[in-house]
Amino acid sequence: MNAANPATNKIGKLPYVLAISFILLMVSLSVWLQHAEIILPEVAAMAIAMWVYREPGWIRRPSVIFIAPTMTAAIGLTMNQFQIIYPIKVMLTLFIMMLFLRLIRSNLAPAIATGLLPLAIHTQDWSFVSIVFAFTLTLMAGVVVFQLHKNLAAKSMIQYKYMVIFLAISLCWLSICWLLGYEHMAVIPPIFVVVYESLQKPIYTVKMAFKQGLTLTISAAVGALIFMQVDSQVLAAFIDMILIVVISRLFHARIPALYAIPLLTFVFPVEKVWSLPLVTLVASLFMFSFILLYKYGEKKASNRKHRPEQNEGFDQNSVSPS
Incomplete structure (x- = not known):
């Protein structure tokens, strides 16, 4: 299953066919068994990212592909058993998930979504964990069988400080939603994944933030x-996936979360579906702007740090014209 032609760097059709077929199989099983929670939006994103895009950060350690999402799903489901204020419940879940990812030394962003989904759809059914396990194990099998992780280093540099920044952004967003009385609309798992991954990028620009916010909002509207x-x-799922492929190519946006957001309409309460595009837009504006501000401050601090060193080097190497 070659995701791209090395000579042209273009993605072939077969990986898309396999990934979308897998997504449709998931939806079909949900309809057949009349079990809405079988539809896992983040699994759609993972199928595209792993089988089509071959995202190195998602496939470099195959065992983590099913271990991390399954464990975070259990964390989210466990937290959902407690009768506490919703924003606090979400923040506690995020904090525990960050600790878990730090413990296993992983940056697998989709694990955040599988942990948040039980809170977003208010499920307390423990079969949710086994469903996550089954689908992510299948995704891992595809990676291993087709050797998609071949030649990738098993370890990568992880900036754990961004976990703290991610928690800070999430806390600000949840607090604002709570103060405005919209706390139950605050959690859109795919957006949290994009936020977390964006923080990890060495360079983050206004253009990148605009493209993310625009395409995510269009995806939600679709x-x-x-x-x-x-x-x-x-x-509906088939049409969604085809349209998202078109949108991705039109905007040159390789954002796996685009494939997850339309499937949220199948698991969210109907009253939340209509507001999904608006909430996606507002959440994107706030959270991506926060990332831009942080990255700008980080870059400015880095420039100040290196400027004295450069000046000192110049003074030491300077030669008097006399």
Whole structure:
């Protein structure tokens, strides 16, 4: 399953066919068994990222592909058993997940989404954990069988300080939603994944933030519109995936979360579906702007730190004209 032609760096059709077929199989099983929680939006993102894009950070350690999401799903489901204020519940879940990822030395961002989904859809069914395990194990099998992780280093540099920044951004967003009385609309798991991954990027620009916010909002709008107009979930999911492929290529955006957001319409309460595009837009504006501000401050601090060293080097190497 070659994700790209080395000569042209273009993604072939076969990986898309396999990934989208896998996503449709998941939706079909949900319809057949009449179990909505079988639909895991983040699994769609993982299928595209791992089988199509071959994201190194997601596939370099195959065992983590199913271990991390399964454990975070259990964390989220456990936290959902407690009767505490929703924003606090979400923050505690995020904090514990960050500790877990730090413990296993992993940066697998989709594990954040599988941990938040139980809180977002308010499920307390423990079968959710086994469903996450089964689908992520299948994804891992695809990576291993086709050797998609071949030649990738098993370890990578992880900037753990960004976990703290991620928690700070999440706390600010959840606090604002709580103060405005919209706390139950605050958690859109794919956006949290994009935020976490964006923080890890060495360079983050206004153009990148704009493209992310725009395409995520369009993806949410597409999902909401198709959900309301098409009765068959399998057909709706197929149309969603095809349209997202078009959007991704049109905007040159390789953002796996784009494939996850439309599927949220299948698991969210109907009253939340209509507001999904607006909430996605507002969340993107706030959280991505926060990242831009932080990255700007980080770059400015780095420049100040290196400027004295450069000046000192210049003074020491300077030669008097006399």
